[in-house]
Amino acid sequence: MLKCAVLGATGYTGAELTKLLLAHPHVRVSLLTTRQEKPIALREVLPSVSKDIKLEITPYSLDTVKKKADVIFLCLPHTEAMATAEQFLAAGKVVIDLSADFRLRDKKVYETWYGVIHTAPQYLSQAVYGLCEVYREKIKKADLIANPGCYPTGPLLALIPLIKRKLIDPGSVIINAASGVSGAGKKLVAATQFCEVNENYNAYKVNQHQHAPEIEQSLSEAAGKPVKITFVPHLLPVTRGIFATIYAETTAKATEAVIRKTLQETYQQSPFVRIKAEGQYPSLKEVRHTNFCDIGVSIQKGTRRLVMLVAIDNLVKGAAGQAVQNMNLRFGFPEEAGLL
Numbered sequence: 438m439l440k441c442a443v444l445g446a447t448g449y450t451g452a453e454l455t456k457l458l459l460a461h462p463h464v465r466v467s468l469l470t471t472r473q474e475k476p477i478a479l480r481e482v483l484p485s486v487s488k489d490i491k492l493e494i495t496p497y498s499l500d501t502v503k504k505k506a507d508v509i510f511l512c513l514p515h516t517e518a519m520a521t522a523e524q525f526l527a528a529g530k531v532v533i534d535l536s537a538d539f540r541l542r543d544k545k546v547y548e549t550w551y552g553v554i555h556t557a558p559q560y561l562s563q564a565v566y567g568l569c570e571v572y573r574e575k576i577k578k579a580d581l582i583a584n585p586g587c588y589p590t591g592p593l594l595a596l597i598p599l600i601k602r603k604l605i606d607p608g609s610v611i612i613n614a615a616s617g618v619s620g621a622g623k624k625l626v627a628a629t630q631f632c633e634v635n636e637n638y639n640a641y642k643v644n645q646h647q648h649a650p651e652i653e654q655s656l657s658e659a660a661g662k663p664v665k666i667t668f669v670p671h672l673l674p675v676t677r678g679i680f681a682t683i684y685a686e687t688t689a690k691a692t693e694a695v696i697r698k699t700l701q702e703t704y705q706q707s708p709f710v711r712i713k714a715e716g717q718y719p720s721l722k723e724v725r726h727t728n729f730c731d732i733g734v735s736i737q738k739g740t741r742r743l744v745m746l747v748a749i750d751n752l753v754k755g756a757a758g759q760a761v762q763n764m765n766l767r768f769g770f771p772e773e774a775g776l777l
Contacts, residue, residue, distance in 0.1 A: 439768055440467040442506035444513055444521065446494045447471050449619045450535055451512035452482050454757035459486065461761065461775030463768075467505045470497040503528050508768070510760055511535060515647075516553045522581065523557040531767060532581050533760050539564035539583035540651050550647045566655065567763040569772070570707045571597055576766045584763060587755030588614050588648040588670060591681050591747035593655050594710055595732050598703040600659040604691040605743060607656055607664040614681035615671035617721075620751045634674045646670050677752050678721035683745040693736040696743065700732060708773045709754065709762070719748035726750060728758035728776045 441458050445451045446469035458466050471477060471494045479492040486492075495501075502509060508531045511518045518536035525532050541547040544558045555561070565579035566572055568590065576582060585593070592612050599605045615638070621629045628634075628641070649668040656664040673680070687696070697712060704710035709728045713719060718733035733746040749755050758776055765774050 438465040439463060439764075440465055440505060440507045441510065441764075442466075442468040442470070442502050442508075443510045444470045444497065444502070445472075446479075446512065447473070447477065447482050448512055448623055449752055450622075450756045451510075453752045454510055454512060454535075454760055455479070456483055456486070457753075457757055457761050457775055459490065463770050463774060464764070466492060468502060469494040470502065471495070472497060499524060503530070506530065508533065508764060510764075516551055519555060519557045519560075523560065526560065526581055530580075533567070533584060533763055533767075534564075534582065535584045535756055535760055537586060537647065537651070539581060540566060540585065541654060546650050546654075550650055567759065568593055568655065569759060569762045569766060570594060570704060570710055571655070573766060576763055577769075579767060582763045582767065584756065584760045586648045586651055587616065587620055587679055587749070587751040588646070588668075588681075589652045589655070590755050590759065591679060591730050591732075591749045592652060592683055594704075594730050595681075595683060595700070595745045595747050596656060596685070597659045598699050599685075599691075599696060599743075600656060600664075602699055603688055604696055604699060605685040605687050607660045607662075607685075609684075609686040610656070610664070611667045611669075611684040612652070612681055613669050613671065613683075614679055615673045616679045616751055617673050617675040617677040619677045620679070620755075621672075629672070634672065637674055638671060640669050640671045643669050675721065677750055678725050679749050679751045679755060680719070680721055681745075681747040683743075683747065685743045685745075687736065687741040687743050689741075691736075691741070691743070693734055696736075697734050700734070708777065718746045721748055724748045724750050724754070726753065728754045728762065730754050 476493040476495045511534045515537045519538040564581045564583045565575045567582040567584045713733040719731035
């Protein structure tokens with residue numbers, strides 16, 4: 438059995454990941470850690486776990502993690518994961534980082550958007566971006582996997598095949614995406630308290646969100662040239678889920694049928710991407726608590742304006758589920774193991 442450690446197991450993502458790993462047929466959760474000073478019974482964080490599971494979430498110890506784990510999941514805050522990852526990579530461990538610290542390949546871009554000096558830039562070129570359906574073969578050989586952000590996951594899966602086939606103008610892409618409140622994490626912030634979120638809907642970080650350069654990086658790679666997008670995130674008054682509405686101008690050879698067929702052919706061997714039939718569109722209820730990404734397509738009549746609708750669960754396909762999917766690819770397990 439593969440031994441797994443989850444660092445930062447008390448947060449929303451860490452707890453979701455722990456729950457998935459406990460149900461995985463090929464792994465054993467060997468260690469859960471916290472930055473708190475005293476151990477916490479796992480059942481205090483995950484009351485739904487079996488009473489037979491006696492795991493504790495214990496204070497972090499570098500030596501203990503190195504002794505007890507084969508693969509290490511970093512559910513740490515952005516800017517904190519880079520130093521920790523460096524220590525485990527030097528020890529020959531496989532690291533799956535759920536923070537943003539290794540997603541951007543350009544050190545200067547990272548430092549501009551996150552406001553700190555990157556202390557492990559030597560690993561930026563080594564890290565493989567863990568968008569499973571796009572970088573599957575690279576992930577299988579990687580020792581450092583940068584799990585994608587929740588917002589980029591769905592739009593990238595929708596857009597990359599179309600850009601590669603030159604079915605849309607990459608420079609015309611506009612993404613309006615709305616996330617459930619769990620995407621903000623457990624940190625107490627006035628804007629995510631119940632009285633602010635309930636019966637409300639608002640945009641935030643307009644043209645300033647740190648996931649924009651992450652999306653642009655992968656779209657630029659697909660296009661073979663620099664791509665700039667417009668990305669506007671919104672906060673939904675729900676616990677979990679991301680719903681993205683994407684707009685782009687199609688090229689002359691693109692029709693709705695061609696676009697849908699391109700997506701279907703691209704993901705026919707991918708168990709977690711589902712392309713909706715003509716006239717059907719995703720909803721959050723259909724993807725919550727799953728690792729699925731659902732995509733719907735429509736072209737406005739009399740125009741070349743494409744509308745794509747994409748739904749995922751931000752804690753599963755947008756974080757913990759995709760991390761498990763990355764682990765499955767890296768260690769040769771069935772891609773859907775522990776997720777279906």
